[in-house]
Amino acid sequence: MPALLVTGGAGYVGSHTVMAMLEQPDFEYEIVVVDNLSNAYRAEGDKKPVALLRIEEMTGKTIQFYEVDIRDKQGLNEVFGKHDVHCVVHFAALKAVGESVEKPLEYCQANITGTCTLFEVMRDHRVYNLIYSSSCTVYGEPERLPLDEEHPTGRGISSPYGRTKYFCEEIMKDLCASDPKWKIISLRYFNPVGAHPSGRIGEDPNGIPNNLMPFIAQVAVGRLPELKVFGTDYPTIDGTGVRDYIHVVDLADGHVKALQLFHRNEFSGFCPINLGTGTGYSVYQVVAAFEAASGRRVAAARAPRRAGDLAANWAAPAAAARLLAWRAARSLRDMCADAWRWQSANPDGYRG
Ligand SMILES: NC(=O)c1ccc[n+]([C@@H]2O[C@H](COP(=O)([O-])OP(=O)(O)OC[C@H]3O[C@@H](n4cnc5c(N)ncnc54)[C@H](O)[C@@H]3O)[C@@H](O)[C@H]2O)c1
Numbered sequence: 001m002p003a004l005l006v007t008g009g010a011g012y013v014g015s016h017t018v019m020a021m022l023e024q025p026d027f028e029y030e031i032v033v034v035d036n037l038s039n040a041y042r043a044e045g046d047k048k049p050v051a052l053l054r055i056e057e058m059t060g061k062t063i064q065f066y067e068v069d070i071r072d073k074q075g076l077n078e079v080f081g082k083h084d085v086h087c088v089v090h091f092a093a094l095k096a097v098g099e100s101v102e103k104p105l106e107y108c109q110a111n112i113t114g115t116c117t118l119f120e121v122m123r124d125h126r127v128y129n130l131i132y133s134s135s136c137t138v139y140g141e142p143e144r145l146p147l148d149e150e151h152p153t154g155r156g157i158s159s160p161y162g163r164t165k166y167f168c169e170e171i172m173k174d175l176c177a178s179d180p181k182w183k184i185i186s187l188r189y190f191n192p193v194g195a196h197p198s199g200r201i202g203e204d205p206n207g208i209p210n211n212l213m214p215f216i217a218q219v220a221v222g223r224l225p226e227l228k229v230f231g232t233d234y235p236t237i238d239g240t241g242v243r244d245y246i247h248v249v250d251l252a253d254g255h256v257k258a259l260q261l262f263h264r265n266e267f268s269g270f271c272p273i274n275l276g277t278g279t280g281y282s283v284y285q286v287v288a289a290f291e292a293a294s295g296r297r298v299a300a301a302r303a304p305r306r307a308g309d310l311a312a313n314w315a316a317p318a319a320a321a322r323l324l325a326w327r328a329a330r331s332l333r334d335m336c337a338d339a340w341r342w343q344s345a346n347p348d349g350y351r352g
Pocket of ligand 1: 091135
């Protein structure tokens with residue numbers, strides 16, 4: 001059976017993508033997850049991370065799991081040797097923007113060296129199909145909005161994390177130029193939020209959340225006292241930062257559609273595609289939507305702008321509609337309702 005190798009498949013976006021793939025009635029791949037568990041949880045005595053066990057339970061399907069670091073060439077070689085890998089979906093990375101400022105070398109190691117090691121192993125095993133988790137952060141400071149794929153990348157990126165995503169895209173362009181066998185879809189995510197509607201899988205950040213929605217959810221559930229709103233004087237609808245939030249299940253469906261693009265053989269080389277809704281919401285709009293969905297009050301306090309934060313960004317999603325026949329279907333209300341269902345049913349995440 002052909003295999004789909006998913007690096008970082010035990011994490012937030014990875015687990016929802018594995019779920020979306022396995023929910024396809026005619027899905028013809030075995031799923032092989034490689035994850036070093038640096039940001040995923042496996043209970044003592046279990047063979048697999050909790051997220052994957054729950055997906056197996058919900059779908060009745062089996063997931064192959066290997067605790068391997070993508071920087072471990074031999075470990076990856078063994079996995080590729082055991083399975084007939086046709087395509088790789090590459091999520092594994094460190095992703096905390098603030099931490100990347102303190103630990104740039106760790107971010108280069110994990111995100112760039114790890115990615116190059118994975119590519120070497122793919123090439124050695126003649127696997128050339130890749131779906132890469134990129135980010136709207138590669139656009140840096142927007143020159144115009146909405147952000148389309150023609151917008152320049154690499155200028156004014158404010159964090160080492162963002163630069164690792166940009167450098168990886170440049171490396172992938174060079175790879176595609178070096179050998180036409182490579183086919184790479186780089187999915188530039190906007191802001192993934194929410195959780196699977198079952199409430200059984202969701203975002204389970206280690207420590208204090210870095211992103212808005214899990215932070216709000218933890219305030220609503222009483223784990224954190226209040227939300228700090230960084231910047232209330234931006235030139236936006238209510239002075240707070242505006243972002244294009246996308247439901248993680250829509251994002252996961254985008255990967256299912258991207259995989260189908262390989263079958264249709266309609267592209268070659270490096271293909272960047274935005275995954276966003278095309279609509280931006282402010283911090284206060286998200287807080288209000290979350291309060292409405294949860295019935296809880298979310299205490300919010302004004303704080304100064306953070307260095308490097310943008311006032312606003314949102315996607316032009318036309319390329320995804322054209323190339324993948326994909327559009328985000330879920331509303332901000334759905335995002336908040338599903339995030340709340342997950343958070344309230346699992347107040348301590350997977351450790352509960
Ligand atoms: N969540 C977001 O806001 C967002 C936005 C844009 C892009 N992305 C990208 O999407 C991808 C997935 O993000 P996420 O939110 O699911 O993060 P996550 O931390 O939940 O998932 C990443 C997974 O990769 C694993 N991992 C990390 N380093 C590894 C290594 N060296 N070897 C093997 N496994 C490793 C972690 O244990 C984790 O399970 C990342 O590449 C991230 O940069 C995320």
